[in-house]
Amino acid sequence: MIEVKEKREARGEVLTAHIMIRSNADSMSIRIAKNKAKSIYENLKAGADWNEQCMLYSDDVRTKKKGGQLQWFGTGNLVPAFESAAFALRKPGDISTPIQTRFGWHIIQLIDKKGVPPLDEVRADLESKISRDTRAADKKSTTISKLKGSQNFKAFSSVRQQLVNYFDSTLLEANWTFADTNADLKQILFTTNNVSYTVNDFFNFVQEKQKKRRLTSLTVYVDQLYNQFEEKRHF
Structure with a gap:
């Protein structure tokens, strides 16, 4: 519900x-x-x-x-x-x-x-956009799954689940930074093609890519950034 x-x-x-x-x-x-x-x-x-x-x-x-x-x-x-x-x-x-x-x-x-246009005027455009977006998302998901399988992808989900705890509201303002002396930075998030990617790699990616997201929750934005980070290691 x-x-x-x-x-x-x-x-x-x-x-x-x-x-x-x-x-x-x-x-x-x-x-x-x-x-x-x-x-x-x-x-x-x-x-x-x-x-x-x-x-x-x-x-x-x-x-x-x-x-x-x-x-x-x-x-x-x-x-x-x-x-x-x-x-x-x-x-x-x-x-x-x-x-x-x-x-x-x-x-x-x-x-x-x-004013807001009547629903009948925009229904066709909305349905077409949803259909296109759904097809594109399904195709992308299938492609990534195949790549993971062919590249011996292995994720460490327990490490990923803790990622959000390292962030605060400064991320939504694109001002987030991290201390590079933290021992947790060496933890492995995933491996692919026998190459390991650590928390430190992800944090550096976030510092470079972060943008203001005032209308997005912190948890959702961290997930979005992680998915971008993971995808870039496959494409």
Whole structure:
């Protein structure tokens, strides 16, 4: 049985722009950024040009030259405070009061909004995508199984099961590191073609490949990285 812990309203997608004033974690930096954002907001309410204000003041260097425009996004794609403020805007051109996220302070402008398409309109595309993904996953799984058999693959499952204990939330922020003096690093995860791959090999792989995964659980992400590591030793 699947237990539903939380339901989110399907709100479609929005296209927005923002002016971001970056701040550090200290209270002085937050206060300065907040006051600057409030001043820009007052300028906009008084008739100042959005693109001009964005170019002059936004700290988001990736978007300021195009009026602060972001990509279309839906529920669960960005930090909750930003999403809530964006979806609360009603008409194209509406702007939010300054809102705070861990990145700083933002003023958001609504460019466009679209609702959730009827299921009948997307059913065929969804079914086709699921079918393609399933076939590809089955084919990949079969190929890996054959390779393992031909390469004398042997896994040490007890070592793998302990891997998640070496990680913490820094992995989800792509900031994880490990001490190379740990004796456990010599433990063997698996052998293939008479070559042994250790915990140390896996940890080095993780340090190189880790990416931010704020919406993925730690256990799931460690499993994903391990599967990638194992596959790369066969292909």
